[in-house]
Amino acid sequence: MSRDAEMIREISGCDPYRCMKCGKCSASCPSFNEMDIKPHQFVSYVLRDDIESLVNSKSLWKCLSCFACVERCPRDVKPGKLIDAARQIVERQQGGDYLKADEIPELLDPDMPQQLLVSAFRRYRR
Amino acid sequence: MPMINGEFRPKIVAFCCNWCSYGGADLAGSSRLSYPADVKIIRVPCSGRVNPMFILRAFERGADGVIICGCHPGDCHYSTGNYYARRRMTLLFSMLEYIGIENGRTRVEWVSAAEGVKFQATMNEFVEKVKSLGENVRLGDLRCKD
């Protein structure tokens, strides 16, 4: 297993081998349609060691961290945590922040709660 | 200190009741769930059969840890043997601690015949714990030393 795959397992604390490919995560995911790699496929990418595709996937930035997949996964695999780990690899190693500071002013709107910015920063940037 | 490749290898005696834990150990075996070879199992009909004398003897003869495994509470093949074992061992272990045999060297665990995985996990944990405590020097009978 590659270092990245190892790291994903370590950061997430998830064991992809427990997955039985039932699709419960993809059935629950509110962002399914916007994702290129679907939640139930995350596991296969980690097991196949194809972290490259995973970190370049749009899905990383479409996950809402709503934990529906985590709550409902019958095998305790927690795909949501896997995708978050992949996101962190991107942010930590490759500086591939999804949100640049200079983008912000134009995204702002006067009603926007601080919480949104804080959360987005946490999720999108190192 | 018994060392293999520079690593301390403890002597561990496991008393396993014939009905549950011995079967659990068999299941661990047939499921190929490995645990350190330091553990040697003695079959007893019931955890309630284990006389405190056996444990003292083991420590005297240089054992570094002793574990007693029986049926889960309520599941004893002889109804109540494991309850007696639990009470007896609680007393014995606190006395042993008093004379310097650390609590980590003694343990009572319930393992059913269906719990091969638990047997393995218990043994792995116990061996690690005993290893971290090092050799038992407190009760060793000097006459038995080389």
Place this chain on the structure above:
Amino acid sequence: MKYSYYPGCTLKNKAQDLDRYARASALKLGFELEEIPDWQCCGGVYPLGSDEIASKLASVRALNYAKEQGQDLITLCSACHHVLKRVNDDMKNVQDISDRANNYMKLDEPYRGETKVLHFLEVIRDVIGFDELKKMVVNPLTGKKIGAYYGCLTLRPGKILEFDNPENPKIMEDFIRAIGAEPVIYANRNECCGGYISLKEGEMAQDRTKKIFDNCTDMGAEMLITACPLCRYNLNKSEADSKIPVYYFTELLAEALGVKEDC
């Protein structure tokens, strides 16, 4: 009864009413919210990585402060509630995180998750009781059909937050009943509003909120209540035809208790 109170960033700014109404209602209900001095932002999202420590320390500080005061800690914002409860669970049950966080903190006495974290609603349910609340209501919202919107952060993961049944919660429905209105139960009340995604993918958030409004209005809701400033923002930004007004639950609480005008 006094509680350590962790308001969180948004309640100091964009969601001041959530905070104001809560404080006034609390006094009326017979407990006091003592704001934790120098609290720091929880970060809005719980850091999922099992090796993340620094981002959890702000929560640990607040939790430890409450422990020192010998008080339970109350939050109002769903996100703060989520982060604080989960960090608290880590401190209690995840040895590695707990040890490392304590190493950073260098407290006189290590913090091991002793503080009890409560959502404002949990205090009403578990300490005061909905029956008691009902008795204190002076302006019952009779006839109003209200949908509760929980979102994700208050409920999941159910095993750690232990807030309510994560798939079929009832705490807000009981609350709605207690203030004299009629709860409208709809399945999507625990589906995500889009969260922070609305910053960069507005259409995604539009799609999520539409699903929620479609479902709750279909079941007959006339207004929604929420505990989360972010949920409220996203719902308010919705362009769905089925859109209905969204309030913080504290606003309705203050109204029912007759303290809204004091705020």
Place this chain on the structure above:
Amino acid sequence: MQRIGVFVCHCGTNIAATVDVKKVAELVRFEPGVVHAEDYTYMCSEVGQQRIIDTVKEKNLTGIVVCSCSPRMHEATFRKCAEKAGINPYMVEIANIREHCSWIHKDMEEATEKAVILARAAIAKVNLNAPLQEGESPVTKRALVIGGGIAGIQTAIDIAEAGYPVDIVEKTPSIGGRMSQLDKTFPTLDCSSCILTPKMVEASAHPLITLHTYSEVENVSGFVGNFEVDIRKKARSVNMDKCTGCGVCMTKCPMKKVPSEFNRNLNTRTAIYTPFAQAVPNVPVIDRENCMYFKTGKCGVCSKVCQAGAVDYEQQDEIITEKYGAIVVATGFDMIKLDKFDEYAYSQSADVITSLELERIMNAAGPTSGHLERISDGKAPKNIVFIQCVGSRCNDHRGKPYCSKICCMYTAKHAMLIRDKYPDTNVTVFYIDVRTPGKNFDEFYRRAVEQYHVNYVKGQVGKVVPKADGTLDVQGVDLLDNKQIVVNADMVVLAAAIEPNPDIRKIATMLTASIDTNNFLTEAHAKLRPVESPTAGIFLSGVTQGPKDIPETVSQAGAAAVKVIGLLAKDKLKTNPCTAKCDPIACNGCSTCANVCPYGAISYEDQLVRGPGVNETRRVAVVNTALCQGCGACSASCPSGAMDLQGFSNRQLISEVDAICR
């Protein structure tokens, strides 16, 4: 001094691949008492056993150590072999160098060293072994079956047909069990009642079968061949001998709002009731918790209308005690509660139902008289979604880790029956895997797809959203299409996991039968003794041992019956000679041992004790070997060391400890 032979088994490569068997034989040759040591490929084979017999004779052996697999596997084999060779079978000890050594270690040196130590311990023990004689105990030629479902009924009929009396204890007012709730059965679509009812009648009419319905086992004592069981016969409030089964009481009972357990609470029953029309015995019971008379003292309608004068409000629970030689557990299953699976909206919508509820709806005697109707509004559903594996194959806190085994087939059955009877109804099945091993099973499932055009979708359902118009939006995934889909349904059917009857814990404890982590009873050997409990005299029938369908249950019920018959056919049983023994010289009659003995096997008598410096008559402990089961609790608690356990004596166990710690 013993003359011991050590026989090291290769078990093919099972042992020999990781343990240097030759070295083991070589190293133990010089242990005290050992006069012979050899290794052989398969010690348990006929050739292997003959080698042991020949060596015993040739070298005049008095004891045998076999280093092989677990004694739980082949101890009996080698004891018989010793007996053939002319030495006492209890002079054999097994060193378990397979399960406890070769199978779990990889390093040859390490495994060999451990094997030698285990062999030394066994040798040390044999050095102290003494010949033991098995005793005999009589067999009560009567069997008890706990549970009156198809498993219990079949076992009882088979035992009775062999000429032995059998009692069935059934908790509910009627025998029949789960099978009586079913509509049709797969894979042949027989009507369940049509094949079950005759069996129920046969059981009740059989001269050798006694039914104790509305009864529960309260206490069990004794041991194989000689169990004594207390059975609580709950007060029926109806005299079984007088009741004619006319049913007038049930039609007149004013309390009609009690949820019907038999119909899975889909409709109601009266307070005086039989669970279903074909109940056996066809005698109602009064549900005292819901009966007006018992609650308020007013009413008494049933008593007034009963022409036979059978209603008896004064009836009390009765406890009877019976003796049995064997006990069969056939307590069956229930479906898990679905309160942790609210994403399927089971508790939010009346039209989300379990498969067992659908069985009742489809059943002509059920709450809708067999018409497929929605529970909420009585309308015929046009779109039905089935969801598989609800709570099965879960290793989280919500469900069960095992496959419930029957759901794939009954769902195919339901889908097929619905499409057959209501061809304009669309049926969608969300599945993870379709598991259909069994004769004509896969063909059956394929028929559902090919002939009845049932829409099978590989994937799970994430959420069921009830809508204002009464329909349900089922959001799932089609994994093969890689699409999230929403199916609008009128009815959703959940294949909830099955779990053992919740009473099984209590029953297993009474029987001292072991139970696994999922509350299924453990078999004595998973492959070779699947219908026997490790506790002698206890047998397993049906789902109590693990999930299974009707054909499998019936086969297993028959197998359990055969084992029972084999036991009851014996006039005497050999008893375990490893019993406790008291040394009167050391015994001071303190009673500690009698207090811990779970079998009451220890009594005290005045004996003339003679020994070095002793010559007096005093009170000493005496063991009744017929009652003693050999647990050794007495010997561990004896303060003076007088009480010892033969076969596991203090000296023997200490010698093992010494050998290991050497």
